[in-house]
Amino acid sequence: MGDFTRRAFLIAPAVGTVAAHLTLLADEKPAVLGGKPVRKMKYPGWPIFDQREEQALLTALRSGKWFRGNGKEVSRFEEAYAKVTGAKFCLATANGTSALFTSLKAVDVGPGDEVLIPPYTFVATLNVVLLQHALPVWVDVDPETCQMDARKVQAAVTERTRAIIPVHYGGNPADLDAILAIAKKRNLRVIEDACQAHLAAWRGRNVGNWGDTGCFSFQASKNLNSGEGGAIITNNETLMDRCYSFHNQGRKRKGGGDDEFSYSSPGNNLRLTEFQAAVLLAQMTRLEEQSKTREQNAQYLNNMLKEIPGVMPQRSYDGCTRHNQHTYVFRYDQEKFAGMTKPRLLKALTAEGIPARGGYTPLNKVEFLKRVMQSRIYRNLYPKERLAQLEQIECPGNEKLCREAVVFSHNVLMAPRSEMELIVEAVRKVQAHAAEIAKT
Numbered sequence: 001m002g003d004f005t006r007r008a009f010l011i012a013p014a015v016g017t018v019a020a021h022l023t024l025l026a027d028e029k030p031a032v033l034g035g036k037p038v039r040k041m042k043y044p045g046w047p048i049f050d051q052r053e054e055q056a057l058l059t060a061l062r063s064g065k066w067f068r069g070n071g072k073e074v075s076r077f078e079e080a081y082a083k084v085t086g087a088k089f090c091l092a093t094a095n096g097t098s099a100l101f102t103s104l105k106a107v108d109v110g111p112g113d114e115v116l117i118p119p120y121t122f123v124a125t126l127n128v129v130l131l132q133h134a135l136p137v138w139v140d141v142d143p144e145t146c147q148m149d150a151r152k153v154q155a156a157v158t159e160r161t162r163a164i165i166p167v168h169y170g171g172n173p174a175d176l177d178a179i180l181a182i183a184k185k186r187n188l189r190v191i192e193d194a195c196q197a198h199l200a201a202w203r204g205r206n207v208g209n210w211g212d213t214g215c216f217s218f219q220a221s222k223n224l225n226s227g228e229g230g231a232i233i234t235n236n237e238t239l240m241d242r243c244y245s246f247h248n249q250g251r252k253r254k255g256g257g258d259d260e261f262s263y264s265s266p267g268n269n270l271r272l273t274e275f276q277a278a279v280l281l282a283q284m285t286r287l288e289e290q291s292k293t294r295e296q297n298a299q300y301l302n303n304m305l306k307e308i309p310g311v312m313p314q315r316s317y318d319g320c321t322r323h324n325q326h327t328y329v330f331r332y333d334q335e336k337f338a339g340m341t342k343p344r345l346l347k348a349l350t351a352e353g354i355p356a357r358g359g360y361t362p363l364n365k366v367e368f369l370k371r372v373m374q375s376r377i378y379r380n381l382y383p384k385e386r387l388a389q390l391e392q393i394e395c396p397g398n399e400k401l402c403r404e405a406v407v408f409s410h411n412v413l414m415a416p417r418s419e420m421e422l423i424v425e426a427v428r429k430v431q432a433h434a435a436e437i438a439k440t
């Protein structure tokens with residue numbers, strides 16, 4: 001009640017009394033049933049840019065040096081990003097997917113190997129494993145944190161396991177202490193999928209520095225973006241040499257020029273362009289400040305939303321010292337919302353002016369995976385029993401999370417603080433009318 005009293009004055013000062021505000025919430029018809037929405041304003045758009053990006057792009061354009069082989073922007077960006085993340089080495093790549101793929105190559109994951117991944121992630125985490133003809137082995141997630149459940153890693157390890165890819169989903173660090181301990185014990189490589197976690201930190205040190213490599217994405221939806229783009233960070237120079245070489249057609253990182261015809265190993269072309277690096281350098285001037293805004297708003301939202309019965313904001317592990325809020329997630333308890341299904345809840349919140357989304361659907365159940373497991377190549381590479389076993393892996397934590405998660409994109413957290421209060425008001429209003437809405 002204490003919180004409600006404070007909230008009532010915060011969000012409805014004109015009403016004056018708590019009682020009046022309570023009546024207001026209960027009386028007001030939900031927008032999804034034809035009432036007035038709680039808010040109408042548009043949230044800040046994404047991306048955000050100004051003359052800084054325009055100037056940077058023009059400079060790169062006019063230089064006539066458009067690729068890393070003769071330009072300076074990509075190297076400048078790598079230096080700057082290594083500094084921001086506190087890593088010894090950084091390699092820019094074409095995108096986050098190629099950062100992950102290159103890392104798997106560098107730690108020698110290939111056909112016949114098993115790789116542990118969580119099912120609550122973007123499809124790229126799965127795709128890079130399949131592209132190496134390695135076997136993806138699901139480790140269930142902890143619905144409270146949305147991360148790979150470290151307590152379930154040990155049981156998933158076999159003699160074929162080569163690597164673990166913990167995903168710092170939403171910018172919330174995975175349980176790195178526990179995952180690294182098992183990796184060490186079983187001699188496994190760790191590739192951090194930090195594609196959503198640009199400034200996230202674990203025990204005061206940025207994520208991406210804890211595993212063998214850390215991979216980032218600068219795709220348009222991400223908190224740091226150049227339309228497309230990616231990066232690998234590592235503190236291991238041998239790995240950096242291998243990553244560089246693979247991403248640049250097998251050319252040597254040191255000693256060989258970028259346009260020389262001298263190759264030390266097979267490779268790919270996964271280079272970032274000078275234009276993207278120029279945009280990233282400009283975008284980076286705002287990264288810290290934008291992130292602080294999101295983090296402060298998320299804290300504020302957490303404190304208010306957790307007071308609502310049946311609303312459970314995402315938890316972070318004790319080792320998390322920075323959650324960089326690529327997304328904001330809370331789970332709802334259907335029973336405290338009169339049995340309302342998630343599609344109805346999302347529709348009701350969206351009608352109130354809150355663009356709520358449902359998050360990921362179970363990746364371990366994705367249709368094409370069965371076909372891959374039954375394909376000629378996989379049948380040649382893996383014992384039939386192992387492939388059959390993998391189809392049986394259940395992820396109840398992930399199912400629960402997929403059923404209960406409500407997700408806001410990071411731009412929602414860039415709105416003024418008063419907008420966070422309206423989100424809370426919308427959730428309370430929808431809950432107050434849950435029975436009517438659930439019936440529709």
Ligand SMILES: *Cc1c(COP(=O)(O)O)cnc(C)c1O
Binds near residue numbers: 096125216
């Ligand atoms: C975005 C993302 C990727 C892939 O990054 P791209 O730059 O789009 O290739 C991989 N993993 C996760 C968790 C992501 O969010």
